[in-house]
Amino acid sequence: MNFAIKPVMLWTDALVFALIAAIALFVWYTNRHEHLRAPWRKVMRSTSGMMAATVLFAYVLVGVLDTLHYQRALPLEKQTAEMHYSPEVLSALDALAEPLRLRQERTFSAPFAAYAHSKETMQGPDGATMRDYPRLKFGGAHLKDPAAERPADIARGVLQGVALASLLWMLVSAVLTGIVASDRGASFAQTSGALWRGELDIPWRAVLLTLGALLIVAGPLVVLSGRYHVFGTDKVGQDVLYLTLKSIRTGLVIGTVTTLVMLPFALVLGIMAGYLKGWVDDLIQYIYTTLSSIPSVLLIAAAVLMIQVYMDTRPEIFDSVTRRADFRLLFLCMILGVTSWTGLCRLLRGEALKLRELEYVQAAQAFGVRRWKIMARHILPNVFHLVIITTVLGFSGLVLAEAVLSYVGVGVDPAMNSFGTMINSARLELAREPVVWWLLAAAFAFMFLLVLSANLFADAVRDALDPRVRAQVARPVFHSRRAGSRA
């Protein structure tokens, strides 16, 4: 067996890493400037915001793991031959969840089931044909008599998971308390007491409780996912937990990379229009009015249809399914960006129009500072809070939009796991008897938690960064009615 691997950088991976680098830079810069730190301190004092951030952190962790892609080396045939790599692109998450990925059943099975979901014709032990529920290849395969042993086995797994989770949680709590204690210069016991009485500035108690809740749920799932399909399996027998975990990255990429792609345009054009005025303003206004007057679903549909034709007639460009799906995801982010930058651009223009009349900008003008320098040094830093608010507010809308677009058929590649493709494949199965509910339930739970925490976190950020803007920042995409795009 050959364990050599070759790291693979897909397009969206590169953008995700660029985004992480940008955030790191931003944090570093903000940390050094007191006036920039103040609003973020307010975010950190918000209980709901910090709880949401904890949940989001868990999602991001899964997403980042799923972004570290590599190809595995194929077994060497001759010692002299050069290394060949499997065309299959895997990620660190795949490696961690390898049992989930590989233990594929034949078709549907319910969560924690030991038997398939529907009857099949089989050969009985005596050679006669009969119809019964066949045993699963992997789910509950370690049990001799599932009917009798399964409840106890599951209970044991849950206990083990909870025990593991508690241990981990206590460890994290201790480390965190230690850090906070050394930060405050107080003793560990004192800090711990203050923390659990909720007397600290930052609601660490809420963070730890959220983390505890997450771990308590995750622990048993992790333990039991080794023996059962905890969320069941889908039509082709894939583990639904695995599908859901893989969908997280897609949602996160759509929610963040879209903003990254559209940001330069919105920033440059919005500030230019507001600061320079005149024909530049007219032209930029014309561009964004034209773009925003096309209902976004339709523009996205048209663009994605066109790129589909482009990709289908040029199969030679994309050498593997993963690359193809990745390119389509990137393109979807780009076109979503095009439809959503207009709102931010308009907002930035308005703010720049206001700022250019302020004394400090006029002083800069009087000193003869160049126009582009005024825009970069004096306007940009003062509109940046709008960028952050729009970005954070837009995230949840984009995650929801992905599901709708994938249903319409202009979303991500069908080969790519996403909440949209999951819902789409599951909705027809509701007509089955007995009903296949676990696909939808899993997609619902994971998506709801993600979008809910994103919404709560966005609220905290918005309240802290600019109470004036409030809900006036239109959600860039699929702001269902107000954007005129009825999704």
Place this chain on the structure above:
Amino acid sequence: MLRYVIRRVLYAIPILIGVNLLTFALFFVVNTPDDMARMQLGVKRVTPEAIENWKRDRGYDKPLVLNSAATGFAKVTDTIFWNHSARLFVLDFGKAESDGRDIRHQIATRMGPSLAIALPVFLVGMATYITFALLMALLRATYLDFSGVVLCVAAMSISSMFYIIGGQYLVSKLWNLVPISGFAGDLSAWRFMILPVAVGLLGGFGESSRWYRTIFLEEINRDYVRTARAKGLPEGRVLIHHVLRNALIPILTGAVVAIPTLFLGSLVTESFFGIPGLGSYTIDAISSQDFTVVRSMVFLGSILYIVGLILTDISYTIVDPRIRFE
């Protein structure tokens, strides 16, 4: 006023030209008609003759913008741009690629069902959300208000598809109250309409109620409200006579612009419930890769959106006497 409207309509023309050029570029320059033909006929094993035939049948065999072989006006008019893009301005959408039916006729017949769902959702929705938001504003800073906001945030975190799927499963499949999908052309259509309308109402509930609440709360801190309270008006009267009236301006910005686009219907709702409206028409066009229909819908959507913008500006003058367009 009339002058202002005329000016606004004239402003719309360059924007529509922009939309037209953009869709033209998207549909004919990014991919050549050859690519589209290959796509429609199947990528592999397609003869050049088949492609030529496909293009000739649909008039795609002409030059893009300038026909140098023709003379006089035909230089411009005998081109793909003229026949397929410029004609959209006179609402001549042409024929669908997939089934050859007249698109304008389809749009005219499908607007009705779309409107039958979208209009009740819009009207009842506005009334419900505003009432709920006013209630939250009345009870502001109490636990009831807080739970209302929590409810809204939770509701807006659920994808609209789950409302549809859940509604269909519970109401139609388990309880057997109304048909799961379909539509009727006569008055008996109400049985098909109830569920999509209810689901539409639920889907917009969280976001809109919360948005209206924010607007109300912004108004509630103004000086004129304090004056109204100071002169002894009861809180309910303050809310309805003063706050609601002044909050109507931002509410209208969001609402009026949506009225013309109601004709387009909702893609997902219509396709889930099998309503023969423009939304499901678009979805079908997307899945059968009917570029002509998609292009027509893009253009129609833009027209309706621009009409909505003009209506919004006009409605301002009606609700806010301070605004005059001279």
